[in-house]
Amino acid sequence: MNRPVNVVRATVAAAFAALLTGLLTAPPAQAAPGPRTLYAAPDGRGSSCTAARPCTPGGARDLARTETGRDVRVLLRNGTYELDEPLVLGAADSGGNGRTVTWTAAPGARPVLSGGRDLTGWRQNTDGTWTADVPAGVTPRQLFVDGRRATRARGESCAASTCDATKAGMTGATATGIATWQRPTDAEAVIRIRWRNYHCRITGVNGDAMTFAQPCWANSASGTDRTGPSWDSTTVDSARYSGVAFFENAPELLDEPGEFVWNSEARTVTYLPRPGENMRRARTVTPHTERLLLVDGAHDITVSGIGFAYAAYRRPGTDEGYAGTQAGLTLTGATGPVDHAGRFYTKPAAAVTVRGGRNIAIDGARFDRLGGAGAILEAGTRDSSLTRSSFTDLSSGAVYVGDTEPMPGAQRAGERNTVAYNTISRTGVEYTDSVGIWAGYEAELTVDHNSLDRLPYSGISVGWGWNQPEAQRSVLRDNRVTDNRITDVMQVAREQHDGGAIYTQGAQPGTVISGNYINRSAFGNTERDGNGIYLDEQSSHILVEKNVVTRVGYKWISNWADYGIRNTARGNWTDTAAPALGGTGSVMTDNRTGLDRLPAEALAVAGRAGARGGPVEQLRTDLARTGTATQSSTEGTAGPELALDADTTTDPRTRSEAGARWQVDLGDERRVRRIEIWNDSSATTADFDVVTDDTTVHVDGKALRPTVLDLDSRTRTVRIVTSGTGRVGLSQVLVHP
Template sequence: MNRAMNVVGATAAAVAAAVVAALVAAPTAQAAPGTRTLYAAPGGHGTTCTAARPCSVDGARDQARNVTGRDTRILLEGGTYRLDAPLRLGVDDSGTDGRTVTWTAAPGARPVLSGGRDITGWTRNTDGTWTAEVPTGVTPRQLFIDGTRATRARGEACAATVCDATKAGMTGAEATGIADWQRPTDAEAVIRVRWRNYHCRIAGVGGDLLTFAQPCWTNSASGTNRTGPAWDTTAVDSTRYSGVAFFENAPELLDQPGEFVWNSEARTVTYLPRKGEDMRRAQAVTPHTEQLLVIDGAHDVTVSGIGFAYAAYRGPDTDEGYAGMQAGLTLTGATGPVDHAGRFYTKPSAAVTVRGGRHVSIEYARFGHLGGAGATLEAGTKDSSLTRSTFTDLSSGAVYVGDTEPMPSAALAGERNTIAYNTISRSGVEYTDSVGIWAGYEAGLSIDHNTIDHLPYSGISVGWGWNQPEAQQSVLRDNKVTGNRITNVMEVAQQQHDGGAIYTQGAQPGTVLSGNYINRSAFGNTERDGNGIYLDEQSSHITVEKNVITRLGYKWVSNWADYGIQNTARENWTDTAAPALAGTGSVMTDNHTGLDRLPAEALAVAARAGAHGGPVEQLRTDLARTGAATQSSTEGTAGASLALDADTNTDTRTLSEAGAWWQVDLGGTKRIRQIEIWNNSSSTTVDFDVITDDGTVHVRGKALRPTVLDLDSRTRTVRIVVPGTGRVALSQVLIHP
């Protein structure tokens, strides 16, 4: 365990362990007296759905419709239910006259609804790869070997100087070697621009020019007039575009264990095993069925203790591709209405979809190995909940709540829904612009005590519309984001920017963000836009209170827009500082900023946060803040001490000169274990030396936010020097004993 990690409270840890044990063996819903119990099993064909003659899940549903006047319980025996189509529950499958319908695991059972298809008959090739034929109708976009996700064979990044994107396509076919590939039209370009993510299939190669499937490429480029405000600046043909993150799915790229490639012409998949994998005995599964459970218009239904695995997401495999807009929503269709508020974007396919549900409860569910999202509650779902469930290894986001229409009819308005005590880890594996929990235009939504960890982009996102005229009046109100534990989000390696652990849009009277523990959001970034709580665009009338927010790439709270009004940030704890909130009537009061140790009250808040509570990474004492800073020269009015003020938004820089340096004198010889060097907000220190009294460490490339150096030194001074001619530009230097 990292020596900076402290577990706060043995009692909290014991409670957490008990809750985890309960999740592993989810309780079976107890039947009320007089309840009619029906039974389902994998391969069941019975018509009476008894324990001796269980039905299929569809058969149990049909039999349940004949039950009147009492509660109905459908018990699913353990095992895998392989579905060619989703289990659909409609109005006729609701509880009536105060009665309920419950779908639940049989005692001790772990049923799983699966959309997967096994791939068998592997033969070994002379180069160490294995190849298998794929059943008709199956397209393996994802592949799981013994439950572990394989990676579509991918290459290196291609800079914009080589892979220059325009509205017509992209150069670089010759320089990348794509012009000589066997089947370039099976391959895709994966591109990341700021918060957006694109996956478009190559349609053709002509000389050095690559063209891409339509409408994917057109929807990813500028000029559609169907995207958010000024979003053409983040299109594939914009100045923000820096190149292709990687090309994928070509046999020429299959060179790392754990990679696979799909050949659409031969209908084969070829895989390079990891160490210890034997394809003669391994189970290879690919997602095929797109949805597993659809609850449409039903009410008074509970789904408990059921797993959902290997659901597919078909859209990215078509010519639509994946033209990411924000948070996992995409632009689809060759044409569409002019719109700048995101009203007509498309949510990803989810394993479970609830449409227009009333009093629908999903609990103790397990979502894993999915090609798309976990669960969606939409189209006017009200008074419903998704609780105490786990989401692990999803290609897209975990939970989507609500829709993108700011003023829906009463029937289509999402109201009083709850997403609570869930654990989300490693979602957004493939579509890295997706978020853990997304909510559109919701009222009275509670997102409470969820644990969210290791995500490529934002953790929780509530609201929509970007201050566009059609979105300025909406149903958003009275939402609560409370007690969540959000760690290791906006992961630097995924190169998604301009987000936060908690992200909001739109005027939301009565909305409160409280008691959340946020740690390591965009920590180690190179850009200044990885926030803790991000009140973006028109975010207004929101209260941010009693949150613990540490180790961020940028601001602990960001309210940059002057039209985001009357927000309040009070009584929060953080290790950095931030500019005052923008917008008329926005205030910051009684916040504890620039901390280098969390006080007991903050530790208690953080320890309680999340589905099970958990450990808190205590801050480390900063020796530098009491030191004396000097530098070789000063550009403008930026003084050397601005790198010691615990504020990563204030900067110091020297002139560009030979041997430029910045130094802090600690006032005496101290033992130091770690140094954090934070880059300047506009000018980054590059290729520099960190010099202590007993040694020098050279850092190649740009200083990050932050660059962290672990060492064991006894020194009075720490000096940062740019050899040759250059500039030292810093926002913060922290020195830990």
């Protein structure tokens, strides 16, 4: 039955009145709580972590754990935070579920977490050196004077004929004078063999023989069945050993300003100042604390604008020493599993380590003056990033991502990590086999728009395991190395060989190397070495496209192994040529090779590469390219024109004879301002004259890759003539106006 209209209206009015009354009398809704801001300071002693009473970083962390319902910001005030142990952020310090946890610099501040110890009380000695006592528990391996790295006192190289290395030790104590040193057991031998680096301390001298710390020496020699692939021949007792690069840390070697010596018995450091240094006023620091920040099992944390300095790397100073394997990883322990794929190698200590992290972001950090590496993301870290940070003056590498196990469990697999817009320069200062950015078995890794400059060995290295059975099936896939700027790497003076600006190992389906600018990798070497993009060993299923690769010591791209398959190189620009890619199904297509000028599109790609872009070295016109080559004789069938083909892998040679000669006729008199002579595979051209129509320049010793001569000549011909009896062997000659 229908209700009267006036009754319905009354009912609605009553309901509305009741609703209005409820709204007016109900308590107001609670707004979401604002973020909690905590303050830390180098001298923080407060417990409330307020702006008025800041606390230590550890105190801020502990207080932040009590906040569960709102965002937390920890602001670090300006200054140096001297740490005896790392700041550890674990699961209890995480964000998540829309809640953020941020550790950042306070506005205008540049906070630095430091592992250094100041050395004070310097006293002058009669010989011009200065000595300071070292606190208990501190073992100086590096020394920084007013922020500038000092060098452990070192001697000259010692050839293998004198310093003959065997599994038992080494000869040469008499000839080097080590037999008469006051404390030879504080000294170390530093040895560089191809891509490896070894640092082992002397433990005894008996006549001409020296012994070395164990297990360092055993791990540096052959026979452990744990060092590298079974075919590896880069141990200290191998045929590739050519001698000791130098011995270091003995007072008898302290003869150059900027050098220091550590005396373990007296517990002193002695230093020879550089001109202008005043040891009474100088701040001298030695790294002591290893890790400065450890993020262990945490998630959803941002670290921004914080500096990390003076972190130590202690293992090389122990009997473990530094038995280098590749890329800054070492073989440790007296025993271990038989392995040829590098699964059980050890990464260096780093200032920042993230283990098993999820959504960890490190941004705008500064890593400098470190005794080890910069940052490590490992043990299943994923969806994390290291961006817009700087790395300079590091003893080891800058960034390590991932691990060496090819088939980790689901929780240990590294995925979707990013290393982008960082600047990396002068790393590997002490451990010259380390690389700028290393990644092991990673999936969907992005290495993008980084700038890497002045590095001793490879720039970016992705993949692991060589061609060993353990590594042939792995989680490697879908990695991207894009738009990076890599200049002046594989520095010749550091004597590390067989690497590249970008280096890969392993089958990596979906991996792309694109838009990178590579300039001067192993430029000026003495042998065929220093690739631009090096698809080494089992590297497979990799696309290399639209990269600019110039002025490299050997091949712009190398894919030599038949078991590295189905790689593609297309649309790249380079000034040299290279053989076809090795392996079934690998192809090269539409590459612009042998250029003597970079076109506009290549200049644009190169100019955009890196953290902030930058200048591009334009190539110089080659007048010899269209010339006519002749030589005094021919060894084999390779004609003289192979020195003009822009291919540094082809070599014409004369016979060994008096006045052996190679010549190019430019076709007309031209003004020549620069000549480049690139040696052949055996550096056979040595002690020679470069002769133009109006100038002769003599070159002592072996030709490099290249030897660069600047001159001002008007000439039609350029001749290369041996001074005595010898051969001329050249891979390339460039003549520039």
